[in-house]
Amino acid sequence: MSMLSHYMLLFIGAALINNILLTRFIALCSFFGISNSMHTAIGMSAAVVFVMMMASTTTWLVWMFLLVPLGVGEFLYIPAFILIIAALVQFVEMYLRKYSPVLYRSMGIYLPLITTNCAVLAAATEVAKPGFFKMAMAYNYTIGEALVYTLGVSVGYGFALIAFTALRERLDIAPVPRALKGTPMSFITAGLLSLAYVGLAGWFGL
Amino acid sequence: MLVSILKAVGALASLGVIAAAMLAVAARKFHVEVDPLVESVASALPGANCGACGNPSCFAVAEAIVAGTLPATACVAGGQSVAEVVAGLIGSNSCEVVAVISVRHCGGGSNAVRAYEYGGIQSCNGVSRMAGGPLVCTTGCIGFGDCLRACPFGAIEMDARGLPVIDVVKCTGCGICVRECPRGQISLLELLPDAAPVVVRCCAHDKPKARKAGCSMCCIACKKCEKECPADAIHVTDLLAVVDYEKCTGCGTCVSVCPQNCIDVLVSTTVSSASADGLGKDAPGFVSVVATASVSE
Numbered sequence: 001m002s003m004l005s006h007y008m009l010l011f012i013g014a015a016l017i018n019n020i021l022l023t024r025f026i027a028l029c030s031f032f033g034i035s036n037s038m039h040t041a042i043g044m045s046a047a048v049v050f051v052m053m054m055a056s057t058t059t060w061l062v063w064m065f066l067l068v069p070l071g072v073g074e075f076l077y078i079p080a081f082i083l084i085i086a087a088l089v090q091f092v093e094m095y096l097r098k099y100s101p102v103l104y105r106s107m108g109i110y111l112p113l114i115t116t117n118c119a120v121l122a123a124a125t126e127v128a129k130p131g132f133f134k135m136a137m138a139y140n141y142t143i144g145e146a147l148v149y150t151l152g153v154s155v156g157y158g159f160a161l162i163a164f165t166a167l168r169e170r171l172d173i174a175p176v177p178r179a180l181k182g183t184p185m186s187f188i189t190a191g192l193l194s195l196a197y198v199g200l201a202g203w204f205g206l
Numbered sequence: 207m208l209v210s211i212l213k214a215v216g217a218l219a220s221l222g223v224i225a226a227a228m229l230a231v232a233a234r235k236f237h238v239e240v241d242p243l244v245e246s247v248a249s250a251l252p253g254a255n256c257g258a259c260g261n262p263s264c265f266a267v268a269e270a271i272v273a274g275t276l277p278a279t280a281c282v283a284g285g286q287s288v289a290e291v292v293a294g295l296i297g298s299n300s301c302e303v304v305a306v307i308s309v310r311h312c313g314g315g316s317n318a319v320r321a322y323e324y325g326g327i328q329s330c331n332g333v334s335r336m337a338g339g340p341l342v343c344t345t346g347c348i349g350f351g352d353c354l355r356a357c358p359f360g361a362i363e364m365d366a367r368g369l370p371v372i373d374v375v376k377c378t379g380c381g382i383c384v385r386e387c388p389r390g391q392i393s394l395l396e397l398l399p400d401a402a403p404v405v406v407r408c409c410a411h412d413k414p415k416a417r418k419a420g421c422s423m424c425c426i427a428c429k430k431c432e433k434e435c436p437a438d439a440i441h442v443t444d445l446l447a448v449v450d451y452e453k454c455t456g457c458g459t460c461v462s463v464c465p466q467n468c469i470d471v472l473v474s475t476t477v478s479s480a481s482a483d484g485l486g487k488d489a490p491g492f493v494s495v496v497a498t499a500s501v502s503e
Contacts, residue, residue, distance in 0.1 A: 062221070072214045080221055087225035091232050098236035182335035 007148045012203075014152025020119050021160040022190075022197040027119035031161060032186060040110075041165040045158030047110040049151070052123050054092060055085045056150035059124040060143060068140075073128070081124045089115045123153045164193055243295065244272045250291045251281050256358055258282040258380035271296060282380045283358075305400035306379035308361075308372050312347040312394055313407030313423040313468055313484050315367030319343075334388035342420030345392055345410045353383035353395060371483045374472060403456025404449060407468050407484065411444045423484075425468045431460035462487050 020026050034040045059081045067073035067080060093111050096104040104111075114120060127146040141149060167189050176185050248268035255263045259282045261270065270276040271292060278293035285305075324333055324340040330352040333340050339348055349368040361376035362383060372383075381397050384390040393409050408425035410417045417424045427445040439453035440460050447460070447469070461469045467486030 066217055066221075070213045070217055072210060072217055076214050076217060080218060083218070083221055083225060087229060090229055094229075094232045094236040098238055179337040181338050184336070 007144070010145060010148050011152040011155075014149050015156035015159065016197070017200045017203055019156045019160055019197050020122060020153050021157055021164075022194040023201070024122075025194075026122045027117055027157065030113075030117060030119075031164065031190070035161060035165040035168050035186075038162070038165050038169060041161050044110050045154075045161055047114055048117070048119065048157050049154040051085075051089060051092070051111070051114045051117075052120050052150050052154040052157075053147065055081075055088055055120050056124050056127045056146055057143070058084050058088055060127050060141070060146045063128040064140065067128075077125065077128055078121070081121055081128075085120055085124065086115050119153070119157055123150050126153070160193070160197075164190060167193070241272060244268050247271055247292055247295050250295060251288060252284050254283070256283050256380070256382075258358070258382050260385075283378060285378065306381075306397040307374050307377045307400055307402070308379060308381065308383050308395055309398050309402070309405045309472070310347060310370060310372060310395055311406060311409035312345075312369065313470075314341070314343060314346040314421045315349060315365075315369040315423075315484075317367070317423045318346050318421040319419070331386075331388045339388075343410060343417065343424070344412075345389060345394060346421060346424075347394060348388070352386050352388070356382050356386035358382060365483065367484060369484065399451050402449075402451050402472055403454055404458070404461055405470050405472055406440075406447045406449060407470055408446060411446055414445060423466060423468060426466055428465060430463045430465065431469065434459050434463045 014020075018024060021028065021031050030044065034044050062080060062084060063073060063077065067076060089111060093104070096111075127141055127149060130141055130149075168186060171185055171189065180188065244265075245268075248265050251264040251268060253264050259267060259280055261267045261276075261280075264281075267276060267280050271278060271280055278296060278298045279289040281288050281292070319342045320340055321342045322337065322340060324336070326332060326336070328350045330348040330350045333348060333350065338344055341348065347369055349364070349370075351362075351364050351370060353370050354362040354364060358380070359376050359378055361373045361378075362370045363373070365371045370383075379397055379400070384395045384397060387395045389395075389409075398405070406425060407423065410421075410424055414424075414426045418426060425447050427442050427447070429442045431440045431447050432442050436457060436459060437453050437455045439450045439455070440447055441450065442448075449460075458471060461471055464486055467484075467488065470483060470486055471489055
């Protein structure tokens with residue numbers, strides 16, 4: 001398999017087939033919490049792409065060059081990654097505030113909120129321990145694979161969030177039966193959207 | 207065993223130290239110079255970050271006031287005294303605060319018919335997501351007291367009818383209850399001028415017949431108040447009596463004539479109005495204008 005198609009498959013696998021929201025059901029709190037308006041959904045998606053790429057790169061470096069050589073990675077990865085992600089987001093926030101006030105304002109409240117978003121930790125974990133959620137063999141991503149994989153996860157997150165927001169905005173003006181108005185209808189919609197993603201399972205043997 | 211414990215402690219500690227050092231350097235290096243005026247305005251504000259004005263923090267309000275996007279009176283909780291200090295700092299002379307209080311436009315409570323039995327989370331915001339709320343009336347007070355829990359000034363209490371009674375003396379008009387109420391946007395709770403003498407205890411706009419099937423206390427749009435009002439201050443608009451507080455003189459005629467006891471006297475802001483809530487013309491101390499008029503004739 002050529003290098004390019006390997007990366008393409010990695011990306012599609014992370015973004016669509018193993019979509020973090022609709023196939024693996026991680027970070028559902030933000031999925032329901034901020035899908036009320038397109039404006040916030042786009043802001044959150046952009047911030048997640050940004051933070052996830054930064055966080056996964058850093059955690060990959062720490063994993064490969066600190067935790068694995070010391071032999072403590074197996075039980076220390078979660079506290080270490082949480083520490084790294086929290087510090088990193090703080091750092092990025094300070095940096096943006098100084099050098100890019102426009103970006104800082106547009107990301108607004110989402111940047112600090114992402115500190116505790118489980119999708120970021122899930123992507124970092126997956127990068128360190130590929131196939132963790134499938135309990136597969138020990139294998140280490142290269143830095144290139146890690147970046148492509150993380151990009152796939154975050155783009156998949158944004159795509160699912162924006163699609164769901166669009167549906168919810170339409171539903172707000174649709175004649176929904178009174179008994180299903182509000183949250184019940186959102187859950188049904190999310191379930192149907194998830195079913196659509198399940199249709200992709202098994203493509204390319206992913 | 208001991209070695210791996212030491213390794214783990216060492217690894218995590220060194221990560222922590224590195225992160226702390228990085229953040230300390232960043233805090234110094236990326237320090238943003240703040241306008242001293244913003245800082246002085248921020249210190250004049252209460253600094254409680256209560257959120258009553260709708261902004262995320264007092265500092266954000268200070269920035270907006272200095273930038274000119276918010277008026278000197280932006281701080282709701284601070285009221286007149288804070289507005290004067292802020293106006294002095296930014297050199298503005300418009301610091302007249304229009305005092306408001308929160309009122310409830312519903313007299314339903316236990317008189318409102320339930321659409322279904324609800325046994326879930328005791329929260330108005332929660333239950334209003336279930337089939338449009340537990341009441342047949344889609345505008346009335348649900349009565350689980352989200353407003354009461356949100357009120358930072360303890361001005362709201364639930365009474366025997368299961369309705370929140372707002373103490374006009376304690377209410378600062380911050381509007382948090384209005385935002386917290388799932389029906390605040392359809393003015394179940396509303397901010398009114400401090401001096402508002404009367405209040406209509408209903409906010410429904412559907413057909414009066416259907417409305418009355420769901421609640422015995424509602425406004426039935428009979429227009430008696432509109433006809434009798436000497437100041438032309440109350441009108442039935444969209445099947446609901448609405449008071450024009452610019453014109454209202456507080457004579458109490460509408461309170462006397464309302465067949466539903468749906469209009470209440472708000473007395474004044476110096477006396478707690480809790481005793482008159484929901485009683486309409488039967489409120490203690492209220493002298494019916496119509497009754498005295500007919501006697502004198």
